[in-house]
Amino acid sequence: MQDWLAAQARVRAQRGIIRRTVPRAGAVLDLASNDYLGLATDPRLQAAAVVAVERHGTGARASRVVTGTHAVHEELEGELCALTGRPAALAFSSGYAANLGLLTALGGPGTLMLTDEHIHASLIDAARLSRSPSEVIPHGDLAVLEQRLAARSQPRAVVVIESIYSVFGDAADVSAVARLCAEHDALLVVDEAHGIGVAGHGRGAVxxxxxxxxxxxxxxxxxxxxLGSQGGAVLGSPALREHLVNTARSFIFDTGLAPAAAGAAAQACRTIVHEPERVAAVGRNAALLAAGLDIEQAAGAVQSVPVGSPQLAAELAAKLEDAGVLVGCFRPPSVPDGISRLRLTARADLTPEQLRYATGLINTMLSRTEVPA
Ligand SMILES: Cc1ncc(COP(=O)(O)O)c(C=O)c1O
Structure with missing residues (x-):
């Protein structure tokens, strides 16, 4: 095993896809995090987390279906419903666990799963674990989707998309896909990881x-x-919620979401409802980033600059970090087309001056670098 681990590490190094866990540096210009609205350091969220810890303890202490459900979980689920307009919500310990729980609870031999080509790894894993017959639909291809729905032999079908896709940041045509699903008696699952807080004045694309x-x-x-916290949720009908409480293995066999995370996320929902200007700032900053880098603006907070090879993306990101600007890297296997990219987040709390500085620096570095076409 030790030899194999070393050989695997060598292969990753050759391919330029080594990932590291490094503590965050303090004084940097952060264009890498997913804290789209700048809420992770908001004093109101921090206070809500402290109150939740004082009331419920540092851990939930058990599965939600044993003794791990606390009042703060119900508060969070109520606030998620108020924000998104959905009738019912169920909080999970992560977005990954929410996706696993939902698709495995809906899947099985009688459920055809039709998944968009660009969905997140957590949804891919969830579809696999569900043991459903499944098919990958070319990205955003409504004609193929309709054809597969019409031709299905299974009694049930689930279509899986993201409202704003995580890598390219493009928006799905949620209305059109939902219409097809209604016509063909299918359930549509929309992952709004990048939509809530960003699209629909923060209430999401759905x-x-x-x-x-x-x-x-x-x-x-x-x-x-x-939402600047930690955890995940499924939002749907009361019947779906009840089904998940009883069958979603990543809900039942997992300790409940930590009270601090639930309290902070509940406060984030209230803040988004009352401060739509934060959401508008994401769009404004995304436009500034895209214009500054001369790239097509993506629909969400994440903008990306294609740079070709994973080695080059990692090298540029390291140089930018040395200059005090943190950016992310999209490298295989995270990029469906294999083209590595610098990943930049248009956080609401970035100033135009900070964005000008960062885009200027990136442009200078790119101009000194041969980027493959
Ligand atoms: C589209 C999508 N779904 C789900 C997740 C997983 O969410 P979490 O980090 O809360 O597990 C992510 C996170 O990167 C994501 O981008």
Whole structure:
């Protein structure tokens, strides 16, 4: 095993895809995090986390279906419903666990799963674990999706998309996909990890499409991006929630979300409702980033600059870090087209001066670098 581990590490090094866990540096310009609304350091969220710890303890201490459900979980689920307009919510310990729980609880031999080509790894894993017959639909291809729905032999079908895709940041046509699902008696699962807090004045793309109370649409969310906390949720009908409480293994066999994370996320929902200007600032900063880098603006907070090889992306990110600017790297296997990219987050709390500084620096570095076409 030790030889194999060493050989695997050598292969990763050759391919330029080594990932590291490094503590965050203090005084840097952060264009890498997913704290889209700048809420992770908001004093109101921090205070809500402290209150939750004082009331409920530092850990939930058990599964939600044993003794691990606390009042703060119900508060969070209520606030998520108020924010997104969805009738019911169930909090999980991460967005990954929410996706696993939902798709495995819906899947099986009688459920065809049709998944968009660009969905997140957590959804891919969830579809695999569900043991459903499944098929990958070319990215955003409504014609193929309709054809597969019409031709299905299984009694049930689940279509899986993201409202704003995590890598390219493009938006799905949620209305059109939901219409097809309704016509073909399929359930639509929309992962709003990058949509809630960003699209639809922060209420998400499903809300913006007028589908907040649609029974044939289920939403998954993470609490760890725009909501500045940690955890995940499924948002849907009361019947779906009840089904998940009883069958979703990543809910039942997992300790409940930590009270501090639940309290902070509940406060984040209230803040988003009352401060829509934060959400507008993400769009403004995304436009400034895209214009400054001369790239097409993506729909969400994440903008990306193609740079070609993973080695080059890592090298540029390291140089930028040395100059005090943190950016992310999209490298295989995270990029569906294999083209590595610098990943930049248009956080609401970045100033135009900071964005000008960062884009200037990136442009200077790119101009000194031969980027493969
Ligand atoms: C589209 C999507 N879904 C789910 C997740 C997982 O969320 P979490 O980090 O809360 O597990 C992510 C996180 O990167 C994501 O981008």
């Amino acid at each position: 809300y913006a499409a007028g589908l907040a109370s649609a029974e044939h649409v289920a939403v998954t969310a993470t609490l760890s991006k725009a």
